Amino acid sequence: MADNVFDAIVIGSGISGGWAAKELCEKGLKTIMLERGQNVEHVKDYHSALKPPWAFEHRGTRTQKMIEDYPVLKRDYPLNEKNLEWWASDKDCPYTEIKRFDWFRGYQVGGRSLLWGKQSYRLSDFDFEANAKEGIAIDWPVRYKDIAPWYDYVERFAGISGNRDGLPQLPDGQFLPPMEMTCVEKDVAARIKEHYKGQRHMIIGRAAHVTGPLAGRTLCQYRNKCSLGCPFGGYFSTQSSTLPAAMKTGNLTLRPWSIVTKIIYDKDTQRATGVEILDAQTNETYEYKAKVVFLNASTINSTWILMNSATDVWPEGLGSSSGQLGHNLMDHHLGVGAGGDVEGYEDKYYYGRRPNGVYIPRYRNLFGDKRDYLRGFGYQGGASRQGWQRNVAEYSIGANLKEALTEPGSWTMGIGGFGEMLPDYDNKITLDKTKTDKWGLNVVAIDCELKENELKMRQDMMNDAAEMLEAAGVKNVNKWDGDGTPGRGIHEMGTARMGSDPKTSVLNKWNQVWDAPNVFVTDGSFMTSAGCQNPSLGYMAFTARAVDHAVNELKKMNL
Numbered sequence: 001m002a003d004n005v006f007d008a009i010v011i012g013s014g015i016s017g018g019w020a021a022k023e024l025c026e027k028g029l030k031t032i033m034l035e036r037g038q039n040v041e042h043v044k045d046y047h048s049a050l051k052p053p054w055a056f057e058h059r060g061t062r063t064q065k066m067i068e069d070y071p072v073l074k075r076d077y078p079l080n081e082k083n084l085e086w087w088a089s090d091k092d093c094p095y096t097e098i099k100r101f102d103w104f105r106g107y108q109v110g111g112r113s114l115l116w117g118k119q120s121y122r123l124s125d126f127d128f129e130a131n132a133k134e135g136i137a138i139d140w141p142v143r144y145k146d147i148a149p150w151y152d153y154v155e156r157f158a159g160i161s162g163n164r165d166g167l168p169q170l171p172d173g174q175f176l177p178p179m180e181m182t183c184v185e186k187d188v189a190a191r192i193k194e195h196y197k198g199q200r201h202m203i204i205g206r207a208a209h210v211t212g213p214l215a216g217r218t219l220c221q222y223r224n225k226c227s228l229g230c231p232f233g234g235y236f237s238t239q240s241s242t243l244p245a246a247m248k249t250g251n252l253t254l255r256p257w258s259i260v261t262k263i264i265y266d267k268d269t270q271r272a273t274g275v276e277i278l279d280a281q282t283n284e285t286y287e288y289k290a291k292v293v294f295l296n297a298s299t300i301n302s303t304w305i306l307m308n309s310a311t312d313v314w315p316e317g318l319g320s321s322s323g324q325l326g327h328n329l330m331d332h333h334l335g336v337g338a339g340g341d342v343e344g345y346e347d348k349y350y351y352g353r354r355p356n357g358v359y360i361p362r363y364r365n366l367f368g369d370k371r372d373y374l375r376g377f378g379y380q381g382g383a384s385r386q387g388w389q390r391n392v393a394e395y396s397i398g399a400n401l402k403e404a405l406t407e408p409g410s411w412t413m414g415i416g417g418f419g420e421m422l423p424d425y426d427n428k429i430t431l432d433k434t435k436t437d438k439w440g441l442n443v444v445a446i447d448c449e450l451k452e453n454e455l456k457m458r459q460d461m462m463n464d465a466a467e468m469l470e471a472a473g474v475k476n477v478n479k480w481d482g483d484g485t486p487g488r489g490i491h492e493m494g495t496a497r498m499g500s501d502p503k504t505s506v507l508n509k510w511n512q513v514w515d516a517p518n519v520f521v522t523d524g525s526f527m528t529s530a531g532c533q534n535p536s537l538g539y540m541a542f543t544a545r546a547v548d549h550a551v552n553e554l555k556k557m558n559l
Contacts, residue, residue, distance in 0.1 A: 006032045006253070008550075009275055009290040011260045011305065014111025016523045016539040017296035018242030019154070023547035024294070025251040029554075032288055033246075034258040034277060036297075037107030040086075040114065042239035046229030048082045056081055075102050076488055078115075083227055086114055092438040098447035102487035103300065109256055111298065112490070113237040115227050118208040118355070119380065120160045121533035122151050122171045126366060131529050134374055137328060137423040140528045141500040141509035144171065150541035157245075158236040158540060159214045161356070162206030170361040170533070176212040178204045182350045184342050184383035184411050185358050191472040192360075200363050200468065205380065207356040208236035208537075216244065222352030235355070257281045259439060262309040263293060263318055265516055271559070272318075272516045278439055292518045292550050292559055296543070299329075299492035299524040300429055304444050306496060306506075306513075306521075307431050319496060319506045319513045319521075326430055328423040328497055329448045330530040332489035336458050338465035339414030340477035342383060349385065349408060357382035360415065360468075362532050364460060373456040374422065377532045379465060381415030413474050417461035420532040421486070422453050423494055448486045458484060491535055493527035511546040518559040520546045 007029035010020045017033060024031045039045075053059055062079045072090045073079040079087070088105035095103060106112040125144045132139035148171070155174040163178040181189065181204050189202035209220040210233070220234035233240035246252040257280040264273050264287065274289035295302045303326050307317035314320045357380050363369065364376035386409030432445040450458075458481060466479040499505025502514035507526050513519040522543040524535060553559045 004286065004288050006030050006288065006290045008032075008292045008294065009034065009288055010294045010296060011275065012111060012296035012298065012302070012523065013109045013238055013243075013254070014106070014296065014298060014523070015113045015116070015238070015536050016543045017111070017294070018113060018238035018246075019540050019543040020294040020296055020522060020547055021246040021252055022242040023544050024551070025246040025249040027547065027551045028251065029292075029551070030251050030253075031246070032253040032255060032290070034260055034275070034288070035109045035111075035254070035256045036259040036280060037088075037109070037256060038085075039254070039256040040109045040229075040239065042233070042244070043229075043231045046231055048228040049225060049231050072102060073104060076104070078104050083115070093443075094435065094437060095443045096432040096435055096445035098445055099449045100485050101446040101448050102485050103446065103492075104487070104490050105298070105301075109243075109254065110238040114229055114239065116536060117534065118226065118235050119359070119534040120155075120158070120162075120206050120208050120537040122173060123147070123531045123533060123538055124169050124171050126169050127529065127531040127533075130375065131423070136374065136529070138497070138499045138501070138504050138528060141498055141505075147538070147541050147545065150545040151537065154537065154540040154544055158208050158241060158537075159210045159217060160206055160537070161209050161211040163204055165201065165203050167201060167361055169366055173206070175206070176210065176214065179207070179209070179211060179354055179356045180204070180351075181358060182383050183348045184345055184413060188342075188383065188413060188469075188472040188474070189358070192468055195471040199367065200360065202358050202360050205356045205359045209355060210234050217241070220355065222354055224353035224355040226355050259441070260297065260305055261441065263295070263305060263516070263519060265309060265311050265313075265318055267311065267313050270516065271518045278441070280439065283439065291554060292520070294543075294547070295519060295521045296523045299495055300444055300446070302521055302523055302525050303429055303495040304431070308442070314515065318519070319515050321515050322503055322505055324497060324504065325506050326495050327425045327428045328494040329427040329429060329446070329486075329492065330421045330423055330494040330527065331448075331486045332418045332491045332530065332532060333421055333450055333454050333458065333484045333486065334416060334418050334489050335482035335484045336419075336461045336465075336480065337379065337381065337414060337416035338462065338469055338477055338479040339381075339412060340469055340474040342411040342413050342474055345411050358415070371456075371460065373453045375420040375453075375457070375532065377417045377419035377457060377461050379415040379417050381413070383411060383413040385409055385411050413469060415465050415469070417458075417465065418489065418532050418534070419454060419457045419461055420530050422451065423497070423529055424451055427486075429495055450484055450486065454484070491524065491530070493524040493530050493535060496521050496525035497528045498526045499528060510549045511542060520550055522546050
């Protein structure tokens with residue numbers, strides 16, 4: 001086999017790209033995984049994971065130089081000195097904001113699998129059927145029964161801790177033991193359940209943390225330093241899970257510093273023949289050929305690659321024949337919720353720094369509830385005691401202050417909403433042919449905003465949060481409606497949606513590009529609607545399912 005010829009190409013090495021590589025390699029395909037950023041080796045390259053706070057020059061915070069260099073990343077929590085190398089450079093990789101969109105990217109082997117919040121939930125048929133029932137966008141081409149076995153499959157490998165709660169809107173999975181709620185959370189959960197007569201539930205989050213035996217992995221150590229890399233392999237990432245599995249087969253070639261600029265298409269065979277890359281370090285161009293291509297560069301970048309793969313057949317890009325490529329951009333809108341003080345638990349504490357919180361599944365527009373907007377929202381949050389960084393009103397300096405800070409502070413409880421964003425044709429990305437990045441490549445322009453449905457929903461997200469906490473006995477409850485700018489959920493979805501008709505969708509029900517059936521897209525861009533649940537578990541399941549189909553089709557000589 002020539003150096004540039006493989007059975008399969010995987011573009012991107014994050015959550016879905018890692019899964020594609022693992023599945024393809026385990027099924028015997030010689031596979032190359034192309035990552036546009038640097039290599040990050042498990043354990044060895046987690047430079048900050050074991051550092052104490054005082055070992056950082058600026059105690060882990062952000063500097064004025066960082067604020068200047070990262071005009072987008074500074075808008076939210078990601079900008080800090082602890083893991084700055086894992087966030088894409090705003091200067092090297094600019095984009096155009098027709099409307100403000102906070103795009104936080106991770107360009108390295110592992111992508112944002114090193115940085116994600118690990119919340120792992122299934123969609124249900126309430127989600128898969130919603131578009132069709134409400135006449136929104138197009139119908140999903142699949143239902144829960146089609147994906148359920150693949151949810152089972154990926155959960156067993158990834159390691160998802162959670163409780164079997166028996167809720168139809170949030171299907172149970174193959175769980176490792178659940179993490180434990182704090183005493184305050186347990187009591188608040190019980191009061192919410194009682195007050196709302198079992199119509200609302202507060203459960204422990206379902207998270208990709210190892211809490212029981214799982215081959216090749218170590219139990220979560222409750223350090224809550226996940227975004228620095230986990231040297232114990234306690235959470236699911238490409239480095240801890242899918243990459244070692246793929247490497248073990250001997251079938252994987254990993255090539256970092258490889259910016260895929262286009263998918264090469266043969267109009268005679270109506271198939272892709274491979275990809276063209278730009279070496280990010282040398283600026284040299286190379287081609288790699290393969291029978292099948294998996295596109296997993298993350299929603300906006302994958303769509304950029306498809307658009308940049310324009311031909312005389314499709315001048316708007318590969319997959320553009322329906323006119324839907326780049327449209328229907330979605331995220332989850334957040335920054336809204338409530339919090340307050342909890343009294344009467346001063347003699348209680350909890351174990352470690354749990355890297356997980358509580359979850360309140362969707363209850364609006366379900367089971368007879370009807371609002372003046374469509375869909376719904378869930379909440380994430382938790383209860384904890386204030387620590388040494390709190391303000392002590394009586395003491396501002398000296399021995400008394402130090403003594404006060406040796407004891408934990410008061411209990412607080414807060415929840416923040418994650419709302420569903422409807423697919424809308426006008427929320428879109430395009431190629432900006434007037435601006436280029438560090439490598440001379442045209443950048444994307446993002447034109448996306450919350451619409452009337454989301455704005456109405458946010459009122460309930462805020463008011464319901466306060467109402468529930470007050471009903472549970474939380475004191476001094478304050479509610480907030482902060483920044484709901486799209487992008488801040490870091491759940492970009494929808495710009496290459498799947499469907500049943502090539503006239504209205506980019507992909508078929510197997511995640512194949514209608515216009516080039518040996519190209520599969522299995523990151524968030526395939527999503528036909530967003531649900532309100534964190535979506536990454538779904539990307540894993542759809543990816544494993546798509547690889548299984550791809551290999552079967554290769555055996556039948558259909559690709």
